[in-house]
Amino acid sequence: MVTSSAPGKVYLFGEHAVVYGEPAVPCAIERRARVTAEEIDEGLVVHAEDLKLDGFTVEYTGDSTDLPDVDAAKPLLEASMGYINEAVTQVRDAAGAPDAGFEIWIESDIPLGAGLGSSAAVAVAAIDAGCRELGVELDPEDIADRAYQVEAAVQDGEASRADTFCSAMGGAVRVEGDDCRRVGGVEHLPFVIGYDGGAGDTGALVAGVRALRGEYDFAADTVGAIGDIVREGESVLGTGDTETLGELMNFNHGLLAALGVSSRSLDTMVWAARDAGAVGAKLTGAGGGGCIVALDETDAALTALRYTPGCDEAFRAALDTEGVRAE
Numbered sequence: 522m523v524t525s526s527a528p529g530k531v532y533l534f535g536e537h538a539v540v541y542g543e544p545a546v547p548c549a550i551e552r553r554a555r556v557t558a559e560e561i562d563e564g565l566v567v568h569a570e571d572l573k574l575d576g577f578t579v580e581y582t583g584d585s586t587d588l589p590d591v592d593a594a595k596p597l598l599e600a601s602m603g604y605i606n607e608a609v610t611q612v613r614d615a616a617g618a619p620d621a622g623f624e625i626w627i628e629s630d631i632p633l634g635a636g637l638g639s640s641a642a643v644a645v646a647a648i649d650a651g652c653r654e655l656g657v658e659l660d661p662e663d664i665a666d667r668a669y670q671v672e673a674a675v676q677d678g679e680a681s682r683a684d685t686f687c688s689a690m691g692g693a694v695r696v697e698g699d700d701c702r703r704v705g706g707v708e709h710l711p712f713v714i715g716y717d718g719g720a721g722d723t724g725a726l727v728a729g730v731r732a733l734r735g736e737y738d739f740a741a742d743t744v745g746a747i748g749d750i751v752r753e754g755e756s757v758l759g760t761g762d763t764e765t766l767g768e769l770m771n772f773n774h775g776l777l778a779a780l781g782v783s784s785r786s787l788d789t790m791v792w793a794a795r796d797a798g799a800v801g802a803k804l805t806g807a808g809g810g811g812c813i814v815a816l817d818e819t820d821a822a823l824t825a826l827r828y829t830p831g832c833d834e835a836f837r838a839a840l841d842t843e844g845v846r847a848e
């Protein structure tokens with residue numbers, strides 16, 4: 522039996538636009554998903570106790586034809602199980618063991634569906650644990666690639682490599698299409714996270730941006746302008762110029778809001794952090810609900826968020842320079 526863990530992430534810049542080939546800079550954070558895998562004779566048994574669907578805790582067995590006995594919509598359950606099922610498919614493929622059976626336990630500090638990359642962290646950790654259990658060591662780039670295949674399969678092709686590459690490699694990364702690399706020289710960023718307790722539907726939000734981009738040239742230009750922000754941000758990343766990073770994050774949030782992926786609670790938390798003196802604040806991930814990320818060396822934004830109606834939880838999240846690892 523082996524356990525692997527992988528970090529969640531925040532986007533400094535570039536979510537959504539990265540789906541259309543613009544660059545993005547996600548950063549791994551010290552909140553992890555841990556996956557334990559044990560080889561069994563056949564089939565798949567998954568214990569996913571954090572996986573709450575409208576209040577249900579799901580412990581499921583076998584493949585998607587053998588759904589757990591809970592009163593939740595079948596597509597919702599199938600989508601939720603998809604990441605682990607697809608990760609196991611990748612493990613069997615990598616190990617050349619199409620019939621390998623697994624019992625899997627998932628435990629995670631990353632809120633689900635909230636923009637902190639829980640799906641990528643679970644996929645990355647599951648692939649690493651499953652492969653090591655079968656005696657196969659993949660390097661982090663291969664794990665990232667296979668975890669991307671998982672996200673692409675579950676999200677009907679609507680996924681970039683950003684979340685999975687970041688989770689596998691750790692630190693700050695830059696992703697532009699298939700070109701994925703680590704950004705050197707970034708050791709510390711004073712991230713503060715505000716979480717509204719909710720979640721966004723990544724697929725629907727991506728589809729909304731795609732539709733706007735098709736309908737209006739200025740929406741396509743907005744996506745391009747997010748790419749310009751990323752290119753500008755890269756030039757100051759690692760120089761210690763937090764003020765400029767913050768200003769660019771604020772601009773990025775405005776453009777994401779223009780594309781329709783913010784929400785009242787995300788905007789409220791963004792303004793609470795800024796009013797408290799954060800150098801910048803924006804939504805992170807797909808949006809619609811979930812988390813914002815602010816930059817603040819002091820405790821002011823953290824405290825302000827804790828008193829902001831609609832903010833369920835606020836916490837610091839240090840940059841995690843380590844990606845996937847054996848536990």
Ligand SMILES: Nc1ncnc2c1ncn2[C@@H]1O[C@H](COP(=O)(O)OP(=O)(O)OP(=O)(O)O)[C@@H](O)[C@H]1O
Binds near residue numbers: 601
């Ligand atoms: N602890 C967990 N146990 C089992 N499955 C999980 C767990 N955490 C995440 N998942 C899977 O990931 C899905 C959430 O992924 P989704 O991409 O919607 O959100 P996210 O990755 O948290 O946010 P974003 O992609 O915006 O950063 C869950 O529905 C579930 O299928």
Ligand SMILES: C[C@@](O)(CCO)CC(=O)[O-]
Binds near residue numbers: 535540679680681807
């Ligand atoms: C919205 C999006 O850009 C980020 C979700 O964390 C989608 C993706 O990159 O796959």
Ligand SMILES: [Mg+2]
Binds near residue numbers: 638639640641684723
């Ligand atoms: Mg995700």
